[in-house]
Amino acid sequence: MSEKEIKKPLLQVRDLKQHFPIEAGFIMKKQVGAVRAVDGISFDVNEGETLGIVGESGCGKSTTIRSISQLYTPTSGSVVYNGLDLIKAKREELLDARKNMQMIFQDPYASLDPRMTVRTIIAEPLEIYKKRRMLEPQMSKKDIEDRVEELMERVGLNRAFKNRYPHEFSGGQRQRIGIARALALNPKIILADEPVSALDVSIQSQILNLLHDLQEELGLTYLFIAHDLAVIEYISTRVAVMYLGKIMELSRSSDLYKNPLHPYTKALLSAAPIPDPVIERKRQRIILTGDVPSPNVERVGCYFYDRCPYKMEKCKTNIPPMKKVDEHHEVACWLYE
Amino acid sequence: METNETRKTLLEVKDLRTYFKTDAGVVKAVDGISFKLSQGETLGIVGESGSGKSVTNLSIMRLIQSPPGKIVGGEILFEGDDILKVPESELRSIRGNKISMIFQDPMTSLNPFLKISTQMVETILLHQDMSKKEALKKSIDMLKLVGIPAAEERIHSYPHQFSGGMRQRVMIAMALSCEAKILIADEPTTALDVTIQAQILELIQELAQKLDTAVILITHDLGVVAGLCDTVCVMYAGKIVEKANTDELYARPSHPYTDGLIKSVPRLDKAQNGKLFSIEGQPPNVIDLPPCCPFHPRCSRKMEICTKQYPPVVDLGKGHEVACWLYAENKENSTDE
């Protein structure tokens, strides 16, 4: 995607932590530990750009999105949208900010209410904000009908299908319904949690193209999460690589493939298959050993230590801070001290 | 890469047809597919969700549930003998001994109530003549081989105590412990992270080479195919639309579907600006398909005849076969199906 250098941050996340308590005991529940799902991350999402977050299952991608949108109350840190700290915001302020911040989910099967028609699904955010008298301008019944049809058309759904139910649609079409719903309130930023991961290749490219077009047309900002590096590289202006609740590296997406710095990023890149047998045969793989460790442990050293092929003594007991290696590239690794 | 001609054909599937009777009509899940597999060869089967990949392989294992399913035609020759003619009572000698399978979802094929050790020992004893103690030792060895740390202790765990990647490795260990001649792996890594996927694929490749096992790898990931397979079959709506050796297929994708599919994948190694290539529309419902090319509604190069008649299989040379009318016209050696 084009590397527009728009610098105004729309969303600022600082040292965000989201821990989930682990409790034990039947009657007297006692906290015995915590799942450190997100364990201190910071980044900006600039207006008009796509920030991609990539990482393996369980690294905290979905949790990040959920704590940003205040579906969870973050353990600590700050989430500033357009100058407003969402964690400290009053209910009214939060509702207003949320209008501009919509989500798209991974599973187009589970995320749509099966008992609602497409029309109801897409109109729901409008109806909710209408009831709260927070729509400007206020919309009549007819306005909402028109808006639903306009949205359906815009995402490539036939408006004649308005009164059908989600199960009558394919996976790709359901994802379009989810996108139309997310667009209903004219948001500024879309938080997309693996919106194409469940789709077949040919449908995936249709949805990626749709998201690309919508961004250009409506000037949207995306925070886009995926585990597929190629998808992330394609859609993002900048990419953050996440591991065990921490950001390991953050760079312009074009630099990440050309010049990965963190050993984890290198492994991730080298593990991602490329659809070309000639290249595949020549590639050197960095095969990581072991599985991703448990996020339930408080760490005193680098979070990647257990699996790192380049680990040093220092890494065991010191958490590397994010360090700028050049204007567009940051990495948290002691190799780049 | 070795030429397949010099190696012994292990498995030959001829005009296989597997249908399901449903309330909505007859689902022609697999509808006249043919391919050969030689000793030591790795064959990839790619295709979108619902194209018939799993049904093909369940048919080879004679695991199609009947009703509603039925193998209505064709032959499956294993070393010359038709598996479809083997009486039910002798099927056990084929499953496991000759052909073993890794299923799409490891949780459905591991019994959650039995320890890994019990399940592995049982599997080995079913197919091999040895004592329980020997079988346990072999199981532990297999777990070590697939990289489970502390295998002596962890073999006594229950499946849920293992991570997804570890369960998948247990499945591979079990499949390989039978020392079958053919290993069918149905999306063995779809549910796994890329770094774990790389480990598992490397493992399958290494072990297959060591044991000279032929592998049928089912996947929807064109990158995985490129790295691992000697030959590829592309399936669409229950048919093989193109078949070629891997290099040839990626260098000269001839069916418009294959071509579109390869172009639709975002690629890490190439900067892509603007839009991705995309095949419009969706795969067809395989219920009551008319006898025409099932891809024609989505095909950018469709002709009159494509809407009326199923295309013949055309040999483009070097075993590169394509079922498409584009090639039938100017080729005399087109064979009628």
Ligand SMILES: Nc1ncnc2c1ncn2[C@@H]1O[C@H](COP(=O)(O)OP(=O)(O)OP(=O)(O)O)[C@@H](O)[C@H]1O
């Ligand atoms: N509500 C919750 N309560 C307790 N633990 C949770 C909760 N939600 C997530 N977790 C844990 O937090 C960690 C991060 O989960 P999260 O869903 O954010 O990962 P993810 O990166 O989105 O993974 P995936 O790619 O599988 O979707 C995991 O270990 C998960 O089990």
Ligand SMILES: Nc1ncnc2c1ncn2[C@@H]1O[C@H](COP(=O)(O)OP(=O)(O)OP(=O)(O)O)[C@@H](O)[C@H]1O
């Ligand atoms: N038991 C069944 N009853 C009815 N239809 C079935 C049954 N099993 C499979 N089918 C149908 O057969 C077709 C092929 O299914 P199959 O599972 O082989 O697809 P696949 O290529 O493996 O897809 P995926 O990538 O989603 O695993 C599908 O249309 C499916 O709905």
Ligand SMILES: [Mg+2]
């Ligand atoms: Mg998630």
Ligand SMILES: [Mg+2]
């Ligand atoms: Mg399948």
